[in-house]
Amino acid sequence: MPAIRPIDPDGDSRVEHKTAVLNGNTYHFLYGVPPGGTFHATVFLIHGWPDLSMGWRYQIPMLLDMGFRVVAPDMLGYGGTDAPKSPPEPISTYGLKRASDDIAALAKHIGAKQIVLGGHDWGGSVVWRAAAWYPDLITHVFSVCTPYTPPHRKYFSLEQLVAGELPQFQYQIHLASGEVEKAVKDEASIRAFLKGLYGAKGPNGELAFDPEKGILVENLFKIGESRLLNGKMLDYYVREFSRHGIHPTLNWYRTRRANWEDDLALLDKKVIKIPVLFIQATYDNVLKPEMAKNMDALLPNLTRGEVPATHWALTQKPDETNAIIKKWLVNQGFGTRSSL
Structure with a gap:
C-alpha cells in the first residue's frame, strides 16, 4: 500500500472544492493549504487525458x-469545469496558450504572484508552454511522462x-x-x-486502447476491473466524465495547428532557464523514453527522474x-x- 493516504473523492478535510470564472469560463479546482x-x-497541478x-x-x-x-484544476472540458462548444468557439479555446492564460488567471484569483507548476500527460504539455508564456509567474516546472518539445x-x-518517428501517436488521429x-456516449460506456x-x-487479454489504433471500441464491454481506477474513485470519474460527455476532452487532440500558430510567438523562447524536473515513466508506451533524450540543451536547469511505471505513474507508483x-x-x- 502507498505510504500516503490519497484524497477521498467523497469528501476530504485536506482540500476544498472551489470554482472561479477565468477568462469567461467557470473552472472547478481542488484547493488545499497546510494545517494551520x-x-x-x-x-499548481495540471492533469491530462482522460483524467x-x-x-x-x-x-x-x-x-x-x-x-x-x-x-489542482479540472481543465477545460473536464469534470466540474466548463466545456465550451467548438464551434462556435474556436478550437484554440482548448489550446496550450488558452490553458496557460487560464492558469495565470487562476493564480491571480487566489493571490499567488508566483507558482510552481506541475503537469502530467497533456498537463505536461501545458506546463512547458505556460513557463514560456508566463516567465514572471512560474518559478519552477515539473512534468511527469511528458518531455519538452520546443516551438x-x-x-x-x-x-x-x-x-515519421512517432507511429505510436496514431491513436491521436482516432481521438x-x-x-x-x-461509442463512448453514456454512463455504461464511459x-x-x-x-x-x-x-x-x-x-482473453483484450485491450481498450492501442497506441497505433486508438480506442478499440469492439472490446469496451469485455473489459474487467482496473487496479488503478476502481471503487468509489471510478464512480467519481464516471460521474465527472458524464457531465459533458467525452467529446470536449477530445478537443485537446484537435488543436495541433492552433497550438503551432500560437507557438510562433515563442520561437525566441525555446530555452527554458528556470529549474525543471522531468520524470520518465519507464514503461509508457506512448511517451517513450527515447522521446526525452535531447532536451538538455534547451533546459539548462534540468533534473531527471524515472519511475518503473506505465503512463499512470502518479497513481501506479505514487x-x-x-x-x-x-x-x-x-x-x-x-x-x-x-524544517521551516
Missing part, C-alpha cells in the same frame, strides 16, 4: 505536508509525425476524428472506457513519484514544513 493555514509557496484534478490525489497530500498551498517554425501534422464519442484506459483487460518530486523541491530550497 500558513504556506511558503503555491503549487481529472483528482488524478493528483497522491501528490496533493505530500505537497501539503511539505508546507505548500496546492491548486517549431515549420508545421508538422499528426499524419506526418505518425509516418480527433469524432468517432470515439459515437465506465468501460475509463477502466480500459486505466489498464484493465478483457478475459511513493516513487512523490519521492522524486519531494527531493527535487527540497534541493530547490523549499524544504519541508518541519
Whole structure:
C-alpha cells in the first residue's frame, strides 16, 4: 500500500472544492493549504487525458505536508469545469496558450504572484508552454511522462509525425476524428472506457486502447476491473466524465495547428532557464523514453527522474513519484514544513 493516504473523492478535510470564472469560463479546482493555514509557496497541478484534478490525489497530500498551498484544476472540458462548444468557439479555446492564460488567471484569483507548476500527460504539455508564456509567474516546472518539445517554425501534422518517428501517436488521429464519442456516449460506456484506459483487460487479454489504433471500441464491454481506477474513485470519474460527455476532452487532440500558430510567438523562447524536473515513466508506451533524450540543451536547469511505471505513474507508483518530486523541491530550497 502507498505510504500516503490519497484524497477521498467523497469528501476530504485536506482540500476544498472551489470554482472561479477565468477568462469567461467557470473552472472547478481542488484547493488545499497546510494545517494551520500558513504556506511558503503555491503549487499548481495540471492533469491530462482522460483524467481529472483528482488524478493528483497522491501528490496533493505530500505537497501539503511539505508546507505548500496546492491548486489542482479540472481543465477545460473536464469534470466540474466548463466545456465550451467548438464551434462556435474556436478550437484554440482548448489550446496550450488558452490553458496557460487560464492558469495565470487562476493564480491571480487566489493571490499567488508566483507558482510552481506541475503537469502530467497533456498537463505536461501545458506546463512547458505556460513557463514560456508566463516567465514572471512560474518559478519552477515539473512534468511527469511528458518531455519538452520546443516551438517549431515549420508545421508538422499528426499524419506526418505518425509516418515519421512517432507511429505510436496514431491513436491521436482516432481521438480527433469524432468517432470515439459515437461509442463512448453514456454512463455504461464511459465506465468501460475509463477502466480500459486505466489498464484493465478483457478475459482473453483484450485491450481498450492501442497506441497505433486508438480506442478499440469492439472490446469496451469485455473489459474487467482496473487496479488503478476502481471503487468509489471510478464512480467519481464516471460521474465527472458524464457531465459533458467525452467529446470536449477530445478537443485537446484537435488543436495541433492552433497550438503551432500560437507557438510562433515563442520561437525566441525555446530555452527554458528556470529549474525543471522531468520524470520518465519507464514503461509508457506512448511517451517513450527515447522521446526525452535531447532536451538538455534547451533546459539548462534540468533534473531527471524515472519511475518503473506505465503512463499512470502518479497513481501506479505514487511513493516513487512523490519521492522524486519531494527531493527535487527540497534541493530547490523549499524544504519541508518541519524544517521551516
